[in-house]
Amino acid sequence: MRDADMSSTYKPALLRALVRCVRGSEANTISLAALGREFTRLYWNQTVVYHLRQAASLSKESSAVKMIRAASQLHGVRDLGALPAAARAALDRKMAKLLQVNVLTAFHRSKPTGMPRLYDWEPGQEAVSINAEVRSFLCSNETPLELVANYHWARFLENTNRLAPRIVQKVERNAAFRRSLKPYLTILRQDSDGLCFYCKRSFGDSETPTIDHVIPWSFLLEDPLWDLVLACSRCNSSKSDWLPEQSALQRLVERNRKLRDDLRRHVSLLIPDDEVERLYHAALSVEWPHFWTP
Numbered sequence: 001m002r003d004a005d006m007s008s009t010y011k012p013a014l015l016r017a018l019v020r021c022v023r024g025s026e027a028n029t030i031s032l033a034a035l036g037r038e039f040t041r042l043y044w045n046q047t048v049v050y051h052l053r054q055a056a057s058l059s060k061e062s063s064a065v066k067m068i069r070a071a072s073q074l075h076g077v078r079d080l081g082a083l084p085a086a087a088r089a090a091l092d093r094k095m096a097k098l099l100q101v102n103v104l105t106a107f108h109r110s111k112p113t114g115m116p117r118l119y120d121w122e123p124g125q126e127a128v129s130i131n132a133e134v135r136s137f138l139c140s141n142e143t144p145l146e147l148v149a150n151y152h153w154a155r156f157l158e159n160t161n162r163l164a165p166r167i168v169q170k171v172e173r174n175a176a177f178r179r180s181l182k183p184y185l186t187i188l189r190q191d192s193d194g195l196c197f198y199c200k201r202s203f204g205d206s207e208t209p210t211i212d213h214v215i216p217w218s219f220l221l222e223d224p225l226w227d228l229v230l231a232c233s234r235c236n237s238s239k240s241d242w243l244p245e246q247s248a249l250q251r252l253v254e255r256n257r258k259l260r261d262d263l264r265r266h267v268s269l270l271i272p273d274d275e276v277e278r279l280y281h282a283a284l285s286v287e288w289p290h291f292w293t294p
C-alpha cells in the first residue's frame with residue numbers, strides 16, 4: 001500500500017475485500033463473485049450515504065461509484081439492504097467484471113521487487129488463487145491489514161473531499177450506527193413553540209414531533225444539539241438527507257442563540273455561529289443533495 005500508485009481507491013478496496021473473503025474459508029481460491037460482492041458493500045455507504053467522491057472531479061468518478069449511484073437512483077434506495085435482490089446480484093456481477101478490467105492486474109503493478117504476490121490471476125479466470133502462506137498471512141493480520149487499507153483509502157479521500165468531515169470514520173464504518181435522539185426531545189420541545197421547524201405547522205395533541213438534523217447526520221456523523229430541530233414526520237421523511245435552503249440555516253443560527261441563552265452549560269452549543277455556517281457551505285461545496293424546501 002505504501003508503494004501503491006493510486007489513481008483511484010481500488011487498491012485499498014481490494015485489500016479489504018481479500019481480507020474479508022479469506023475469513024472463515026479454507027479454499028485456495030476466492031471467486032471474483034465474492035470479491036465483487038465485497039466491492040459493492042465497501043463502496044455503497046461511501047457513495048450513497050456519505051456522498052464521498054472517489055476522484056478529483058465528477059467526470060473522472062470511478063466506475064464502481066457510477067454503477068452504485070445508478071442502482072440507488074433507479075430503485076430509490078439509500079440502504080443497501082433495501083436494494084431488490086435481483087438488482088443487488090446484477091450490481092455484484094458488474095463489480096466482478098470491473099475487477100477483471102482494471103483492478104486485479106493493476107493491484108501488484110507497483111509492488112516492490114521481491115515482495116511476494118497476494119494472489120495469482122489470469123484474464124478469463126473466475127477466481128483468484130492464493131497459497132497457504134498468503135492465506136495464513138491474511139488471516140492472522142486481518143485487523144492491521146484493514147487499518148492499513150483504511151488509512152490509505154482515507155488519505156486518498158482527503159484530497160478528493162477536502163471539506164468533508166470525519167473521512168476516517170466514514171471509510172471505517174461498515175454500517176450506519178445511530179444513537180437515539182430521544183434525550184433531546186424535552187430540550188427541543190421547550191424551545192419549538194410546538195411548531196415544525198420547516199413548515200411551521202403546529203403539532204397536534206396526539207402527534208409526537210420527530211427530531212431532524214438540519215445539516216444531515218450523514219455529512220456530520222454526529223448528533224450535536226446545535227444541529228437538531230423538531231420537525232413533523234412529513235417534513236422529516238421528505239427532507240431525508242438533503243440540505244435545506246439557506247433561510248433554514250439562518251433560522252437555525254438564531255434558534256441556537258436562543259438555546260445558548262437558556263442552556264449556557266450545554267457543551268455542544270458552544271460552537272460559534274460562523275462554524276455552523278461553514279459546515280453548511282462545506283456540504284454545499286461537495287455537492288451534497290441540497291435546497292430541499294418543505
Ligand SMILES: [Zn+2]
Binds near residue numbers: 198200201233294
Ligand atoms: Zn413540517
